[in-house]
Amino acid sequence: MSERIKTAYERAMERAQTINVSLDELEDGEYRARGNALAARFLRDKRVELGPELATLEERVRTRAAEGIQETLLNNLSLPTDEMAVETNKRVMEGILTLKEDKQSAMQVLGELDYLFNYYLQAYRQAYDHNKMVYQKKAAKAQEALERQTGVKMNLNAETQPGFKEDLMKMAAQLNNSYQGHLDEHKRRLRLLK
Structure with a gap:
């Protein structure tokens, strides 16, 4: 001991x-x-x-x-949902191109990425607009009911309705699942380039 x-x-x-x-x-x-x-x-x-x-x-x-x-x-480098993300991605791609010796191969991969980002952003905006349209209908019904009850004119915004952000996040998650693998593959290819 x-x-x-x-x-x-x-x-x-x-x-x-x-x-x-x-x-x-x-x-x-x-x-x-x-x-x-x-x-x-x-x-x-x-x-x-x-x-x-x-x-x-x-x-x-x-x-x-x-x-x-x-x-x-x-x-x-991320899937863009707004103009700020688009600008960040452009700046990132500019920086990556500066680092690479094989500019031609890098430009090809970055061009594919740019196409992917544009396609993703278009799909995201369509999902956003669809979600907004669904919630505008709900907001219009709720607004009409509230105006009948109170007798006061109201203006309800679809984007502030309960569930709007949650549904948008679900749609974005589905999109991300579809596109994230492609983004990861392009990142892998960029890492391998000299």
Whole structure:
């Protein structure tokens, strides 16, 4: 019974000593993080250009930073439901094209993505309009009933009716299930391009 109980700190220190992370791995992580930060700046500020920013870095750092940039950009590529998402996707695609050496292949994949996004946005807007039309009919009936009860003219908005947002979210989820696989496949293809 001479063995003493170790504190949580002592156990954590023992585990930390068994972790072997090379200096190169630490530096790679740091360079990727720099790339992540640069990509975030690129997406926020239209004045930031990736090419000149990357050119200031030495070769080893540039390669790892480009990997971080690519991951951040691809993570920000999404199925668009509004103009802001469309603009973000355009900026992301511009950044990805800057990173790629094989511009022709990259432009082909990005062109396919642009087509996918346009088609998705059209389908989303149709679903939105259909849902709105259904709820406008419901709102008109509710408005008529309320006006009869109160004798006061009312204006009910279809988009504020109970269930409108929930039904729209269900429709969007169905669309996303149809399109997300295609988006993921295009992201995979972009990751593989030099």
